[in-house]
Amino acid sequence: MKTLFYLLMLVVRRDLILAMRRRADVLTTLIFFVMVVSLFPLGVGPETDMLRKMAPGVLWVAALLSSMLSLGRLFSADYLDGTLEQMLLVPQPLSMLVLGKIASHWMVSGLPLVLLTPVLGLQFDMSIAAIGMLMLTLLLGTPILSMVGAIGAALTLGLRGGGVLLSLLVLPLCIPVLIFGTGAVQAVVSGMNVSAHLSLMGALLVLALVFTPWVTAQALRISME
Amino acid sequence: MNLDIWMHAHPLTYVLIGSYGVAFLIFAIEIAMVLHKRKITLQQVRLMHEASEEE
Amino acid sequence: MAINWFKYAAPINFYPLAGKLIPWFAILSALLCATGLYLGFVVAPADATQGEFYRIIFIHVPSSILSMFLYMIMAAYAAMGLIFNTRLSSMMATAIAPTGALFTFIALWTGALWGKPMWGAWWVWDARLTSELILLFLYLGFISLHASIDDPRRADRAAALLAIVGSVNVPIIYFSVKWWNTLHQGSTIKFTGTSMQITMQQAMFTMLAACWLYAMAIALTRVRSIILERERNTQWVAELAEVKQ
Secondary structure, three states: OOOOHHHHHHHHHHHHHHHHHHHHHHHHHHHHHHHHHHHHHHHHHHOOHHHHHHHHHHHHHHHHHHHHHHHHHHHHHHHHHOOHHHHOOOOHHHHHHHHHHHHHHHHHHHHHHEEEHHHHHHHHOOOHHHHHHHHHHHHHHHHHHHHHHHHHHHOOOOOOHHHHHHHHHHHHHEEEEEEHHHHHHHHHHOOOOHHHHHHHHHHHHHHHHHHHHHHHHHHHHHHOO | HHHHHHHHHHHHHHHHHHHHHHHHHHHHHHHHHHHHHHHHHHHHHHHHHHHHOOO | OOOOHHHOOOOHHHHHHHHHHHHOOOOOOOHHHHHHHHHHHOOOHHHHHHHHOOOOOOHHHHHHHHHHHHHHHHHHHHHHHHOOHHHHHHHHHHHHHHHHHHHHHHHHHHHHHHHHHHHOOOOOOOOHHHHHHHHHHHHHHHHHHHHHHHOOHHHHHHHHHHHHHHHHHHHHHHHHHHHHHHHHHOOOOOOOOOOOOHHHHHHHHHHHHHHHHHHHHHHHHHHHHHHHHHHOHHHHHOHHHHHHH
């Protein structure tokens, strides 16, 4: 029963179990997300009109930053204890293993952000429709962030610069996702058509799914030889 | 504002100093850095060979 | 006379070739720059709407064209080094990166200085300037990644992968920024609204050629230093006149 899908599920299950054992790592990233979002009103003032307009951008940027923080964890634990080296030697395609790791990473870092959005959206006095669209764009976008970020994580494996270097490399590549994600929410708020934004995000998601596991696998090989 | 008024009164000076001046300054710094790098690279290679000759 | 081009893929042969080319490129660049500036400031007339301020384009447009062009060339060299395992290709990519980043900075700076008299603000988030800014980030990412890895082979290959991913992203980024800009209607003033006079075009192309030759001269000089560093343990480097002194 050694199909690729079975392998994928195996990797996802393993990573989820490991993540649950180190719950603190997961939770601290979420707390970071909440704190960053709360800092903006403190910085710019409590005027609700302005906050409502800023909200999609603020939440999206906070999601970007939290993703960058959590990506360091993607490969480092396995790299340090030698498991990653073993993964490179396995006969099955490395991209499958990578995809599994990215999927479980998203489940513990991206998905909780999506679930936290309603609460934070209310802090910014967003309308229900806007919050709904924001959740949808984050749901489509955070996997893309995890996938593109995985390339950065693989390239910066074991380096001194670490998390900051990873952010420097990955953030410019995530800008289109940011633009389409916030654009969709703003379209909903101003009553315009969202289909273009959502289809573009969908296209980026598909592109990322097709290419990033393989590119990440190549990056891992480069970093590990 | 002061800069605005001055800028419209002396457009060529603004263009020359602000843009071309800065651009050529950057080019000059880049040239200096590249030549300096060549100098110290040659020095290091020389030192390395002298050290191995002494053995 | 058939030239065996592959001969120059080896650092030992490329080093003296580059050494011969650099002075020619440098002198030609300086001459073209002087000509270009003369054409741009003395021959070309003042613009109908923008007055003297438009003369910034003679440095702004060549720098932005070069910033994008150099990125593609850098990524191409890096990709060749990654795919064919040729050391010199990766060295060229590393040599080009700082020059590309500086041209991007000059494009941003001159763009801002042009924007102030035109639109009253030092920075406007128009699609082209914003894309240039992101391009600067991509350059800095490449340089930082390469600098953070001690092993030269891993550094070359990791940075190459990053450059390839970056260049694939550039059209996506440009398109999304363009979209973002038209949605958030700021100013719709274009940089080259009026059609350009012949003399203006001539000045611009001359400056473009001057910047291009400058970039080649600088990149070749830089790559010679990189070659010396990486090949310092070889016999041919030990025999060089400038090393023997």
